[in-house]
Amino acid sequence: DTGVSQDPRHKITKxxxxxxxxxxxxxxxxxxxxxxxxxxxxxxxxxxxxNEAQLEKSRLLSDRFSAERPKGSFSTLEIQRTEQGxxxxxxxxxxxxxxxxxxxxxxxxxxxxx
Amino acid sequence: AQTVTQSQPEMSVQEAETVTLSCTYDTSxxxxxxxxxxxxxxxQMILVIRQEAYKQQNATENRFSVNFQKAAKSFSLxxxxxxxxxxxxxxxxxxxxxAGNMLTFGGGxxxxxxx
Numbered sequence: 137d138t139g140v141s142q143d144p145r146h147k148i149t150k151x152x153x154x155x156x157x158x159x160x161x162x163x164x165x166x167x168x169x170x171x172x173x174x175x176x177x178x179x180x181x182x183x184x185x186x187n188e189a190q191l192e193k194s195r196l197l198s199d200r201f202s203a204e205r206p207k208g209s210f211s212t213l214e215i216q217r218t219e220q221g222x223x224x225x226x227x228x229x230x231x232x233x234x235x236x237x238x239x240x241x242x243x244x245x246x247x248x249x250x
Numbered sequence: 251a252q253t254v255t256q257s258q259p260e261m262s263v264q265e266a267e268t269v270t271l272s273c274t275y276d277t278s279x280x281x282x283x284x285x286x287x288x289x290x291x292x293x294q295m296i297l298v299i300r301q302e303a304y305k306q307q308n309a310t311e312n313r314f315s316v317n318f319q320k321a322a323k324s325f326s327l328x329x330x331x332x333x334x335x336x337x338x339x340x341x342x343x344x345x346x347x348x349a350g351n352m353l354t355f356g357g358g359x360x361x362x363x364x365x
Contacts, residue, residue: 140294169352178254178341178355179295192350227295231351236283236302239353241295 138162140242142228148248149218156214157245161230168211169239170203171227172196179227185211186233215247223249252277254344256356263332264364270317271327271359273342281347284318284325289358290338298340301325332363 141160149155161168166187171179182201183193187208197203200219205211215222225246229239253276263269275284286298301309301318308316313333317326329336342356 167351171353176358178256178343178358179353181352181354184350184352192352229295237351238285238297238300239351240297241287243294 140228140230140240142226142242142245144245145243146246146248148250150250151218151220153218154214154216155218155247156212157226157228157247158210158212159228159230159242160210161228162240164232165230165240166208166233167231167237167239168205169229169231170211170213171229173225173227173244174223182213182226218247218249220249223247252279252344252346252354254342254354254356256340256342256359258359259357260360260362262362262364263329265332265334267332268328268330269332269361271329271340271342271361273325273327273356275323275325275342275344275356277323277344277346279346283345283347283351284316285343285345285353286314286316286325286327287341287343287355288336288338289341290335295341299327329361334363334365337361337363 168185170182173179185205200216225244227244229241231237231239284301289295313330339358343353
């Protein structure tokens with residue numbers, strides 16, 4: 137169990153650019169979640185995958201955001217045409233496929249928009 | 251929609267003393283889980299303790315225990331014998347018994363343990 141891995145740890149980009157983050161869940165964890173955390177706030181749910189299927193998306197996930205989990209392993213979160221308001225920590229979590237299994241979080245990717 | 255409220259933005263406690271962090275939630279569901287997560291500065295979120303709503307007995311994990319009052323929709327965390335390593339943001343979270351188990355978090359309480 138190597139833990140949830142996220143890359144990069146930090147991303148600084150100019151407004152209007154596209155960015156992509158990667159999450160590698162704990163192996164054999166079927167479920168993968170993305171959350172967004174702004175400074176001083178609790179994380180907010182964005183989307184979740186059961187294996188390769190994206191089963192739930194928050195209304196926070198505008199059409200500039202897209203997430204994928206090909207082959208049910210790692211996941212990517214892409215933000216197109218970034219805006220100042222996208223500045224946040226993007227957290228990935230994974231869990232086993234059962235309602236009583238806790239989510240394990242990665243270190244997060246901190247996005248700063250110039 | 252479910253909401254989670256943590257009314258204490260910041261708290262401090264002397265090392266070795268006991269501190270209680272408050273959390274209230276709002277839901278019309280009867281079956282759910284509640285959690286306390288700890289997020290140390292610049293480090294990942296880790297699970298501290300969890301409580302199933304159908305269990306009347308309060309959960310305990312070493313120095314951490316909860317006071318779960320289902321009727322009052324209250325879920326407080328007690329940390330006994332506070333240690334410097336307990337300094338962190340603490341988040342209360344809620345999830346329903348459904349296929350997704352997405353977490354709804356409170357705004358967090360910043361706890362400072364003083365030597």
